[in-house]
Amino acid sequence: MLRYRLTLFRLLGFPIQIDATWIFIAVLILWSLSTGLFPMVLPDQDPAIYWRMGGVALLGFAASIVLHELGHAVVARSYDMPIRSITLFIFGGVAEMEKEPPSAKAEFWVAIAGPIMSVVVAVAFGALAYLFGGPPALPEIGDGQIQTAMPEAVVFSYLAFLNVILAVFNMVPAFPLDGGRVLRAILWGVRGNLMWATRVAAGFGSGFAALLVAWAIFNLTAGNPVGAVWYFILGLFVHSAAQGQVYYQKIRSALEPRPVKSFMRTELVVVDPDMPVERLISEYFYTHYYKSFPVVHRGELLGVVYASDVRKTDSPERLRVRDVMRPADEDLVIQPDTDSATALQRMQINDQTRLMVCERGKLIGVIALRDLMNFLSIRQDLESG
Numbered sequence: 102m103l104r105y106r107l108t109l110f111r112l113l114g115f116p117i118q119i120d121a122t123w124i125f126i127a128v129l130i131l132w133s134l135s136t137g138l139f140p141m142v143l144p145d146q147d148p149a150i151y152w153r154m155g156g157v158a159l160l161g162f163a164a165s166i167v168l169h170e171l172g173h174a175v176v177a178r179s180y181d182m183p184i185r186s187i188t189l190f191i192f193g194g195v196a197e198m199e200k201e202p203p204s205a206k207a208e209f210w211v212a213i214a215g216p217i218m219s220v221v222v223a224v225a226f227g228a229l230a231y232l233f234g235g236p237p238a239l240p241e242i243g244d245g246q247i248q249t250a251m252p253e254a255v256v257f258s259y260l261a262f263l264n265v266i267l268a269v270f271n272m273v274p275a276f277p278l279d280g281g282r283v284l285r286a287i288l289w290g291v292r293g294n295l296m297w298a299t300r301v302a303a304g305f306g307s308g309f310a311a312l313l314v315a316w317a318i319f320n321l322t323a324g325n326p327v328g329a330v331w332y333f334i335l336g337l338f339v340h341s342a343a344q345g346q347v348y349y350q351k352i353r354s355a356l357e358p359r360p361v362k363s364f365m366r367t368e369l370v371v372v373d374p375d376m377p378v379e380r381l382i383s384e385y386f387y388t389h390y391y392k393s394f395p396v397v398h399r400g401e402l403l404g405v406v407y408a409s410d411v412r413k414t415d416s417p418e419r420l421r422v423r424d425v426m427r428p429a430d431e432d433l434v435i436q437p438d439t440d441s442a443t444a445l446q447r448m449q450i451n452d453q454t455r456l457m458v459c460e461r462g463k464l465i466g467v468i469a470l471r472d473l474m475n476f477l478s479i480r481q482d483l484e485s486g
């Protein structure tokens with residue numbers, strides 16, 4: 102999930118992206134509003150009007166989710182937690198954080214900022230609905246009442262209602278929903294034990310997931326298979342996200358006290374930037390069987406050269422290592438005293454299996470994903486044995 106995404110624009114410095122799965126949900130929303138909800142609430146209009154209302158409502162829907170995530174992102178940034186992006190995907194939105202909350206207080210305010218933002222947005226859309234003459238009266242079956250609301254008022258009422266739902270649903274105390282994070286922050290603050298707080302909050306998350314699955318079964322027996330499938334998938338998603346967080350927290354607490362230098366390997370095979378690529382292939386890739394090599398000149402790390410990048414070049418006989426290497430930027434480099442949980446996270450975010458350990462620009466070692474995984478697996482064996 103979240104592999105095929107497109108950056109639309111930047112808002113307050115955050116890249117706003119859509120994931121391919123969002124297209125599916127956007128089509129579903131547009132279709133169900135334009136052919137279902139709007140014709141029911143505001144009958145006897147031209148179909149073109151319903152589609153226009155649907156289009157505006159879809160934009161408002163996307164904006165509502167972006168604003169909710171923006172609430173999280175702005176508060177996170179104020180606590181020095183960088184946000185990589187805000188992404189719309191099939192289950193709504195996500196503000197991707199590169200760091201964990203530094204304190205219970207930070208987690209509390211970051212988590213609650215999204216629902217607070219949704220309440221504010223709900224009030225704003227409600228005000229707009231009243232500017233256009235107020236929301237439509239709820240249709241009562243068989244009373245023959247004629248609806249006189251304006252299309253704008255219908256759309257803004259819908260968006261106000263949607264934001265109330267967003268705030269309420271997200272405040273369910275089921276980790277990893279916002280309400281679950283608020284719960285975890287409170288538990289963490291009270292006892293000072295993040296692992297315990299995560300377990301309890303994730304327990305609530307899995308309990309809520311079980312309710313969603315039960316609700317799916319009820320929908321199935323009530324003749325609503327589409328709703329049933331939706332709630333079932335949502336239940337599975339919440340459950341796996343909750344348990345994933347417990348697993349993730351275990352890894353963090355195992356790696357956090359250990360600095361990068363305790364896992365670092367110092368016997369290095371490095372290449373010179375002026376080496377011809379042909380020699381790199383025969384004497385390095387086919388001799389040492391690494392997929393990448395640090396490029397070093399006089400002890401200084403200049404970049405990393407990857408087998409996959411060499412493969413893409415047309416004429417390796419005329420190229421040198423410096424022509425095909427990737428520059429040593431902060432995605433690939435880490436400091437020896439940084440904790441290993443941060444190293445693991447950086448590998449995952451940047452899809453790397455090794456990071457270069459540098460001190461004042463000089464390469465002093467390499468930390469490998471495989472070594473971190475071996476350590477975690479040994480620890481697991483010792484603890485459950």
Ligand SMILES: [Zn+2]
Nearest residue numbers: 215216271279
């Ligand atoms: Zn949220």
